[in-house]
Amino acid sequence: MKVMVTGHQGYIGSVMVPMLLRAGHSVTGYDSDLYRRCTFTAGGxxxxxxSIQKDVRDVDARDLE
Structure with missing residues (x-):
């Protein structure tokens, strides 16, 4: 299944993405990268x-193709 995770670099997204990949899903991340220096994942x-670096409030149909 194709899955888009908004905020994939944040705390919840950094946990969800590896779980979705292990389950065999095709994952695309969508994040504004506002806190690019923060790393929430184990081991960094x-x-x-x-991934798409864009604010989720600015999503358009082309981003979802």
Whole structure:
């Protein structure tokens, strides 16, 4: 299943993304990267996924293709 995680670099997103990947889902992250210096993941390693750096309030149909 294709899944888009808004705020994928935040606290909840950094936990959800690896769980979704382990479950076999195709994950795309959507995050404004406002707190780019904060790393919430164990060991400081973020999951490597496709991502869109944009505020979720600015989403448009092309972002969801």
């Amino acid at each position: 390693q973020r999951a490597s996924i496709a």
